[in-house]
Amino acid sequence: MKNPSSEKVDIHSESFLHTLMRRQLKLSTACAVTFMAVLLGLPLANYFLPELMAKRVLGFTLTWFILGIAFFPFVWIISYVFIKRSIALEEAEVEEVSREGAKEAKVGHE
Amino acid sequence: MNIDPWILSFSAVTVIATIFMGFWSARRSKTASDFFVAGRSVSVGWNASAISGEYLSAASFMGVAGMVMSSGYDALWYPVCYACGYLFLLLFIAGPLRRFGAYTIPDFAEGRYDSPVFRKIAVIFVMFIGFFYTMPQMKGAGTTFAYIFQSADLRGWLPDFMLAHDKAGVALIGLPYWVGVALVGAVITLNVALGGMKGITLVQAFQYWAKMFAISVPIFVLMSVYGHYGKQLNATSASQGNGARSTFNVQNATLVSIGNAVTNTFYVEKLKSAKSFKSQVPAQMQTLDLAKKLSFKHGAMNSIGLEIREVGAMSTGNPESVFAMLSHLAGLGEVFWVDSWTNFPVKLPQTQIPGQIAVSRRDAVKAALDALETSGACILEAGENRHLVVHVSEKNNYEAAMRSLGWIDGFRKPLPEKAPADQKWISPFGPLTTKAAAKAGLKAEEQKPFSLLYTYSLIIALVCGTAGLPHILVRFYTNPDGVAAKRTTMWVMILIGIFYVFPPVFGVMGRNLLPELYLGAGSKGSDKVVLELPRILNERVPMLGSILSGITCAGAFAAFMSTFSGLLVSMTGALAHDVYGRILRPKSTPEQRMRMFKFGAVLIGAVAILLGMQVEQLEINFMVGQAFAIAAASYFPLLFMSVWWRGMTQKGAAIGMLTGGLLALGCITLTSISDLALKKEWKGPLLDATEQFWIHHPAIRILCEQPAIWAVPLAIGLMIVVSKLTRKDIPSDIRMKMLVLHAPEKLGLKQEYIQEHHAGH
Numbered sequence: 001m002k003n004p005s006s007e008k009v010d011i012h013s014e015s016f017l018h019t020l021m022r023r024q025l026k027l028s029t030a031c032a033v034t035f036m037a038v039l040l041g042l043p044l045a046n047y048f049l050p051e052l053m054a055k056r057v058l059g060f061t062l063t064w065f066i067l068g069i070a071f072f073p074f075v076w077i078i079s080y081v082f083i084k085r086s087i088a089l090e091e092a093e094v095e096e097v098s099r100e101g102a103k104e105a106k107v108g109h110e
Numbered sequence: 111m112n113i114d115p116w117i118l119s120f121s122a123v124t125v126i127a128t129i130f131m132g133f134w135s136a137r138r139s140k141t142a143s144d145f146f147v148a149g150r151s152v153s154v155g156w157n158a159s160a161i162s163g164e165y166l167s168a169a170s171f172m173g174v175a176g177m178v179m180s181s182g183y184d185a186l187w188y189p190v191c192y193a194c195g196y197l198f199l200l201l202f203i204a205g206p207l208r209r210f211g212a213y214t215i216p217d218f219a220e221g222r223y224d225s226p227v228f229r230k231i232a233v234i235f236v237m238f239i240g241f242f243y244t245m246p247q248m249k250g251a252g253t254t255f256a257y258i259f260q261s262a263d264l265r266g267w268l269p270d271f272m273l274a275h276d277k278a279g280v281a282l283i284g285l286p287y288w289v290g291v292a293l294v295g296a297v298i299t300l301n302v303a304l305g306g307m308k309g310i311t312l313v314q315a316f317q318y319w320a321k322m323f324a325i326s327v328p329i330f331v332l333m334s335v336y337g338h339y340g341k342q343l344n345a346t347s348a349s350q351g352n353g354a355r356s357t358f359n360v361q362n363a364t365l366v367s368i369g370n371a372v373t374n375t376f377y378v379e380k381l382k383s384a385k386s387f388k389s390q391v392p393a394q395m396q397t398l399d400l401a402k403k404l405s406f407k408h409g410a411m412n413s414i415g416l417e418i419r420e421v422g423a424m425s426t427g428n429p430e431s432v433f434a435m436l437s438h439l440a441g442l443g444e445v446f447w448v449d450s451w452t453n454f455p456v457k458l459p460q461t462q463i464p465g466q467i468a469v470s471r472r473d474a475v476k477a478a479l480d481a482l483e484t485s486g487a488c489i490l491e492a493g494e495n496r497h498l499v500v501h502v503s504e505k506n507n508y509e510a511a512m513r514s515l516g517w518i519d520g521f522r523k524p525l526p527e528k529a530p531a532d533q534k535w536i537s538p539f540g541p542l543t544t545k546a547a548a549k550a551g552l553k554a555e556e557q558k559p560f561s562l563l564y565t566y567s568l569i570i571a572l573v574c575g576t577a578g579l580p581h582i583l584v585r586f587y588t589n590p591d592g593v594a595a596k597r598t599t600m601w602v603m604i605l606i607g608i609f610y611v612f613p614p615v616f617g618v619m620g621r622n623l624l625p626e627l628y629l630g631a632g633s634k635g636s637d638k639v640v641l642e643l644p645r646i647l648n649e650r651v652p653m654l655g656s657i658l659s660g661i662t663c664a665g666a667f668a669a670f671m672s673t674f675s676g677l678l679v680s681m682t683g684a685l686a687h688d689v690y691g692r693i694l695r696p697k698s699t700p701e702q703r704m705r706m707f708k709f710g711a712v713l714i715g716a717v718a719i720l721l722g723m724q725v726e727q728l729e730i731n732f733m734v735g736q737a738f739a740i741a742a743a744s745y746f747p748l749l750f751m752s753v754w755w756r757g758m759t760q761k762g763a764a765i766g767m768l769t770g771g772l773l774a775l776g777c778i779t780l781t782s783i784s785d786l787a788l789k790k791e792w793k794g795p796l797l798d799a800t801e802q803f804w805i806h807h808p809a810i811r812i813l814c815e816q817p818a819i820w821a822v823p824l825a826i827g828l829m830i831v832v833s834k835l836t837r838k839d840i841p842s843d844i845r846m847k848m849l850v851l852h853a854p855e856k857l858g859l860k861q862e863y864i865q866e867h868h869a870g871h
Contacts, residue, residue, distance in 0.1 A: 017845060020852050025754060028201040035197060039573070043565045046538035047558065054537065059340025061536055067186045068614050072607035075197050079603050082201060083596045090592070090854035097857060 120660030158601030163318030167673035168250030173730030176637035178617025181542035182535035189610035195576020206851040223760040233688040240681040242737035246730040248722020250670035253633040255290025287633040299715025324665025328658040529628040550808040571818030575738025578745030632726035685710040727789035743821035744771025762833030770825025777814035
């Protein structure tokens with residue numbers, strides 16, 4: 001890329017790749033952190049709040065209920081959000097590139 | 111011959127159908143690309159079912175239930191993390207790898223670093239992880255066969271070496287564990303060698319629904335009869351401590367002997383009369399002193415022609431003599447109804463007999479109870495603070511009678527001594543994770559930090575390991591485009607998530623209803639709970655239990671046969687194409703490679719069978735967890751770092767992957783061998799020294815058994831350090847590679863990359 005200050009989207013440019021990876025990593029990390037916070041937090045809750053986690057809910061202990069049943073829908077929600085956002089992200093990227101591409105083509109014709 | 115015809119026929123149909131579908135699909139898909147293209151022509155729903163079908167192995171189908179039964183809460187991490195691993199894969203690895211167009215991890219390793227050499231290095235972990243993954247499948251096979259033929263008298267039908275023998279060498283009924291391993295292993299190996307068993311989408315999708323049906327229908331029937339999931343779990347808190355024994359207190363107990371009983375209605379009547387007799391016992395009779403206890407009072411209650419006697423009511427008293435008397439009478443076939451036994455108070459006064467060592471009353475009671483049980487009597491719970499002392503041969507009759515009277519909750523059976531206590535079982539940091547610290551003789555509170563360490567290491571292994579399993583990533587390409595791939599993944603998470611709710615229910619119900627499995631070891635232990643549990647329904651509805659047990663057996667066959675064949679195909683492929691075709695004989699012809707594929711299948715199948723025969727004593731789920739840990743320490747760092755860090759060099763990747771993976775492999779092999787040595791009573795100075803070392807170093811033992819917590823960071827750290835040192839080796843077209851990994855597929859960069867790449871050569 002000859003002119004880094006130009007706003008034109010060159011998909012082979014360093015800055016395009018950088019933004020691309022950054023956006024994707026940000027989304028993935030945000031989802032992963034939410035998920036890891038619960039996954040890694042549960043043993044801590046078991047460790048420090050054993051009485052609370054042993055409370056009975058519909059016959060289950062609270063911690064059994066969370067791990068054995070409630071965790072699965074939680075994972076579904078995270079993956080649903082991730083999939084929705086990442087598809088939107090990709091579409092936005094494609095649109096950005098093609099809009100710029102179209103403009104460029106128009107400029108080329110004139 | 112004494113084989114349940116339902117179980118046998120359901121199993122036989124599954125085996126035949128699996129083999130037939132294998133050949134049918136092999137005819138339809140001749141090449142690897144057919145395999146992928148076939149996937150692209152089907153809908154998201156079918157594809158998601160196929161991926162889920164591929165993922166659910168014997169560990170998911172049998173092992174999770176078995177481990178929940180044996181270890182309780184801690185085992186729940188396995189199903190949850192098996193499902194969550196998929197999320198991690200989706201978040202960080204699946205998308206980029208799909209865009210890159212690498213079908214397998216060795217493909218990716220070669221493409222990302224332009225290095226056929228690295229491919230050869232990467233391929234060895236297909237073998238390591240593969241063998242660790244086949245062992246539990248083999249155990250599933252051996253366990254299922256041993257279950258189906260457990261009461262079949264095969265003596266005279268089979269040659270002597272194929273029969274189970276006792277220690278004195280006398281042939282027993284049933285089939286030994288290894289025969290099932292050898293049979294299933296041989297059948298699948300032959301199938302793969304002859305070209306069958308290439309899983310195509312339709313077959314795999316069918317497998318998922320078969321497994322889902324086989325696990326869910328029996329459990330719903332069981333729950334409708336014996337009580338739902340929550341009720342089953344709640345039962346584990348009904349009595350504190352280990353079953354009936356610990357709830358004994360000998361204060362104010364009325365013992366009623368109700369003589370012998372012959373038929374089922376007899377038992378019911380006897381129990382009823384014992385109860386009504388109790389209400390007639392005058393108050394003063396309940397406070398007989400110890401001397402009078404031994405002289406029986408004959409009761410007047412004689413309505414059904416039974417002799418019912420008031421044995422005695424104890425207020426204070428010396429428990430030994432009472433229990434000595436009880437055991438004598440129980441030995442004669444009498445039954446006692448023990449009323450109002452209050453919970454054992456922890457603070458018992460010490461009884462001091464002059465001239466003797468002080469013993470706590472609790473110890474005295476324990477000794478007396480031991481004596482009682484050695485005499486062949488056993489104690490049954492008969493509701494709140496009420497117990498029956500019966501001869502062990504009559505246990506089942508009285509339990510059935512009490513159930514029909516509604517005295518006991520209708521489902522829970524007493525736990526054997528070997529089973530973990532309720533409190534330990536249902537709570538986090540139970541037997542699974544405290545094993546090493548408990549061996550070291552630490553107190554319960556001191557064990558908890560070790561347990562936490564174990565839990566975290568296990569979580570990391572399972573979550574990261576899914577991404578590194580050789581046979582999982584392939585399936586992300588069986589979709590027409592990236593959006594469909596993502597939708598498919600969403601459905602996969604839902605399908606496997608729903609599936610994983612069920613196996614723990616089997617584990618919980620097994621604890622309540624089939625506690626005798628705690629006494630069995632190896633293939634006769636809790637790993638067969640999924641197979642055997644539905645059979646208890648036979649006592650309620652004839653045949654229903656057998657049919658449902660047949661269905662779960664069929665599901666088990668589907669699970670381990672499909673997983674074993676899938677692993678065998680990918681391992682043999684790696685051996686024939688990568689090891690033989692690229693390393694040993696690069697100039698070999700396709701015919702030679704084909705012959706090598708057949709030979710390789712037989713070789714790997716044979717090794718898998720031999721390994722499978724050794725691991726009867728290890729739990730199915732545990733072994734799969736170990737395969738995950740090796741994958742987490744080798745392939746996961748490679749994939750994760752290669753996708754997200756452009757500074758990676760081939761040397762960094764190779765050194766990180768090899769060090770992390772091989773260290774994890776070594777540690778896991780070592781601890782597995784120590785475990786086997788203990789269970790099989792192998793002896794040797796080295797084994798003894800290792801065992802002593804583990805006892806004195808519980809933390810090291812945990813870190814060796816579950817190495818992910820240090821092996822994954824170590825591999826990633828080494829990758830970073832070595833890559834920084836060899837910075838000049840970063841592939842020259844790295845920007846293009848990263849772009850292909852990350853840019854949306856719609857931009858069409860993949861083709862561009864491949865053309866450029868070919869032009870460059």
